[in-house]
Amino acid sequence: MYNLRTPGPTPCPDEVLQAMARQMVNHLGPEFEQALHEVIGGLKKIFQTKNDILLFTCSGSGGLESAIVNMLSPGDKVLAVIIGFFGERFASFAQAHGVNVIPLSFSWGRAADIDEIRKALDNDPEIKAVFVTHNETSTGVTNDVKAISSLVKRYDKLLFVDAISSLGSIDLPVDYWHCDITITASQKGWMVPPGMAMISVSPEAWKAHAEARIPRAYFNFSYTKECMEKGHLPWTPAVPILFALSTSLKMMLKEGLKNIIARHVQVGQATRDGVKSLGLSLFADENYASNTVTVAKAPQNLDVKKLLKILREDFDIVLAGGYQKLAESIFRIGHLGWVTTDDIKEVISALRVVLPRATAP
Amino acid sequence: MYNLRTPGPTPCPDEVLQAMARQMVNHLGPEFEQALHEVIGGLKKIFQTKNDILLFTCSGSGGLESAIVNMLSPGDKVLAVIIGFFGERFASFAQAHGVNVIPLSFSWGRAADIDEIRKALDNDPEIKAVFVTHNETSTGVTNDVKAISSLVKRYDKLLFVDAISSLGSIDLPVDYWHCDITITASQKGWMVPPGMAMISVSPEAWKAHAEARIPRAYFNFSYTKECMEKGHLPWTPAVPILFALSTSLKMMLKEGLKNIIARHVQVGQATRDGVKSLGLSLFADENYASNTVTVAKAPQNLDVKKLLKILREDFDIVLAGGYQKLAESIFRIGHLGWVTTDDIKEVISALRVVLPRATAP
Numbered sequence: 001m002y003n004l005r006t007p008g009p010t011p012c013p014d015e016v017l018q019a020m021a022r023q024m025v026n027h028l029g030p031e032f033e034q035a036l037h038e039v040i041g042g043l044k045k046i047f048q049t050k051n052d053i054l055l056f057t058c059s060g061s062g063g064l065e066s067a068i069v070n071m072l073s074p075g076d077k078v079l080a081v082i083i084g085f086f087g088e089r090f091a092s093f094a095q096a097h098g099v100n101v102i103p104l105s106f107s108w109g110r111a112a113d114i115d116e117i118r119k120a121l122d123n124d125p126e127i128k129a130v131f132v133t134h135n136e137t138s139t140g141v142t143n144d145v146k147a148i149s150s151l152v153k154r155y156d157k158l159l160f161v162d163a164i165s166s167l168g169s170i171d172l173p174v175d176y177w178h179c180d181i182t183i184t185a186s187q188k189g190w191m192v193p194p195g196m197a198m199i200s201v202s203p204e205a206w207k208a209h210a211e212a213r214i215p216r217a218y219f220n221f222s223y224t225k226e227c228m229e230k231g232h233l234p235w236t237p238a239v240p241i242l243f244a245l246s247t248s249l250k251m252m253l254k255e256g257l258k259n260i261i262a263r264h265v266q267v268g269q270a271t272r273d274g275v276k277s278l279g280l281s282l283f284a285d286e287n288y289a290s291n292t293v294t295v296a297k298a299p300q301n302l303d304v305k306k307l308l309k310i311l312r313e314d315f316d317i318v319l320a321g322g323y324q325k326l327a328e329s330i331f332r333i334g335h336l337g338w339v340t341t342d343d344i345k346e347v348i349s350a351l352r353v354v355l356p357r358a359t360a361p
Numbered sequence: 362m363y364n365l366r367t368p369g370p371t372p373c374p375d376e377v378l379q380a381m382a383r384q385m386v387n388h389l390g391p392e393f394e395q396a397l398h399e400v401i402g403g404l405k406k407i408f409q410t411k412n413d414i415l416l417f418t419c420s421g422s423g424g425l426e427s428a429i430v431n432m433l434s435p436g437d438k439v440l441a442v443i444i445g446f447f448g449e450r451f452a453s454f455a456q457a458h459g460v461n462v463i464p465l466s467f468s469w470g471r472a473a474d475i476d477e478i479r480k481a482l483d484n485d486p487e488i489k490a491v492f493v494t495h496n497e498t499s500t501g502v503t504n505d506v507k508a509i510s511s512l513v514k515r516y517d518k519l520l521f522v523d524a525i526s527s528l529g530s531i532d533l534p535v536d537y538w539h540c541d542i543t544i545t546a547s548q549k550g551w552m553v554p555p556g557m558a559m560i561s562v563s564p565e566a567w568k569a570h571a572e573a574r575i576p577r578a579y580f581n582f583s584y585t586k587e588c589m590e591k592g593h594l595p596w597t598p599a600v601p602i603l604f605a606l607s608t609s610l611k612m613m614l615k616e617g618l619k620n621i622i623a624r625h626v627q628v629g630q631a632t633r634d635g636v637k638s639l640g641l642s643l644f645a646d647e648n649y650a651s652n653t654v655t656v657a658k659a660p661q662n663l664d665v666k667k668l669l670k671i672l673r674e675d676f677d678i679v680l681a682g683g684y685q686k687l688a689e690s691i692f693r694i695g696h697l698g699w700v701t702t703d704d705i706k707e708v709i710s711a712l713r714v715v716l717p718r719a720t721a722p
Contacts, residue, residue, distance in 0.1 A: 009385040021382035024370040059596035195599035217454040235420035238556035
């Protein structure tokens with residue numbers, strides 16, 4: 001078995017894998033209804049919200065699109081705070097649907113600057129909503145959503161938070177921080193395989209939904225809410241993922257959210273310390289370094305592809321490469337969900353051996 | 362364990378459930394790429410096609426929407442052949458996206474009438490595409506797609522086939538019958554849990570895609586094709602469903618498509634004979650009765666909800682009720698995928714005992 005240290009899919013505990021292997025049930029029957037009830041209850045505790053939480057059978061990216069098509073109309077102005085690849089993706093999805101996206105991009109590796117967001121909001125009172133990535137998996141940076149939210153709410157805008165790789169690992173009190181739409185996905189801190197997106201919707205967001213005119217069908221929020229109130233989901237959902245989430249949420253609630261967050265702080269610090277102990281630099285501004293994924297800069301003569309190949313083939317360790325312009329110049333270590341400092345120690349020890357083998361003299 | 366006889370989700374063989382429990386892998390790594398390659402190869406044999414097959418993490422309904430948003434532009438005229446609830450859903454999804462839908466509805470329980478389709482195509486030369494449900498799960502009717510296709514292609518229209526509950530169970534030679542877009546989903550004849558839609562795209566459909574202007578992001582066909590050619594899927598896909606499909610396709614190819622189809626013919630006939638032996642009538646026109654789902658008419662004094670409850674609680678047998686206007690007046694027996702005549706014998710025997718208990722004197 002691999003020490004799978006990509007920032008998703010993450011490894012799953014045995015109990016979760018056993019839940020995946022449960023025989024199918026009627027998705028309109030009582031076993032499904034009970035699991036749905038348990039999952040929503042558990043999710044609300046981890047989201048720290050009283051808002052509705054909707055489930056969709058899709059990847060996290062499907063969750064991002066669902067937020068756009070349910071909340072906005074063509075021509076609506078949106079400020080997209082972009083600090084990496086996934087912020088760009090969120091913005092590009094909105095553009096595809098005719099949303100008037102005002103991109104506010106920061107250099108990769110940096111967090112969003114609050115003053116720049118303020119200036120952008122001052123410059124354009126027509127902005128209706130702000131998109132922000134809580135944790136940018138491509139660069140290993142966590143934005144200060146608390147500060148961003150406090151600003152955005154002073155301007156009375158809707159706040160969309162891509163929390164795909166943060167929720168359940170990094171503190172994100174959805175109600176306290178007034179996140180209107182918060183999107184996460186099963187294969188991240190939730191310790192479950194990919195296949196389901198989970199999305200919280202605030203009362204203000206429901207008001208926006210009532211007026212939003214981008215067409216939608218599969219991702220229809222109000223129809224989904226209507227079905228969920230009757231104990232099922234629209235369409236035929238990924239039943240095994242729901243069973244797995246039900247199991248993993250019990251494990252998470254037993255560990256306790258505070259303890260989970262503290263464990264990610266500890267593991268994140270251990271990873272950064274480990275990477276630095278190898279003589280490598282961190283890609284992210286350390287004041288905003290992510291506790292779910294660490295991005296290491298590759299020295300110029302390091303062959304990243306070779307490094308990843310040797311780690312996988314000789315050490316059963318799977319790390320991730322970089323996106324786009326960073327493909328050859330970084331590598332990424334995922335540490336979210338089912339992870340301890342021991343898993344990271346193994347990675348650092350292996351890197352200590354493999355780095356010289358993958359480095360040109 | 363239940364004898365789960367809903368028309369999806371269907372029960373899964375042990376080998377498939379074990380594949381669901383496999384530990385996660387990197388969705389951009391070699392294990393995933395190999396499984397993807399195997400799955401597409403196997404699907405092409407069962408689809409009987411050389412066309413591209415695309416995979417999406419979603420329900421079958423997501424697959425229907427993906428076909429609409431990738432092939433059409435707002436205002437395009439489409440003839441929607443509707444013989445039940447799922448035909449209505451397909452049409453309503455297109456309407457949601459601004460497609461000009463010409464509905465051609467037949468009374469529930471009947472198959473589509475070829476002459477009526479011909480008249481509709483004659484009446485309106487602007488029609489660009491025809492939607493047809495191969496197997497209508499709400500009524501237990503299988504349309505004659507061979508005849509419909511032959512007609513539609515004489516008029517040189519695009520043919521969209523909802524084959525969600527037919528492909529892999531009922532013969533549907535996609536290339537021979539010139540189906541441009543064919544949509545199916547994992548939880549039906551494929552013996553796999555829900556979570557993935559599989560869609561074939563003909564060269565003519567790709568031409569339509571190049572001109573289609575309905576916005577799309579998550580369901581983008583050309584981006585999906587581009588990623589699949591590199592050995593992965595866009596976004597983070599439902600990895601366990603892919604592993605399960607890889608396993609089930611090996612089982613299906615070992616049994617052989619002809620044998621699978623013959624088994625469904627045999628089981629379908631056994632179900633209809635069994636239902637009639639109980640003194641019940643079939644809802645569907647028997648000339649077009651489905652070999653994957655049988656719909657029985659409920660006698661006026663039969664309490665359908667009570668019947669389903671007793672079967673589930675006392676006999677571990679799960680059947681399905683009816684949709685919408687048929688909720689109280691029919692019940693449905695699914696017999697697709699992992700099913701033998703013995704499973705059906707058990708259902709009929711139980712019905713023989715329970716029908717009197719659920720019937721008012």
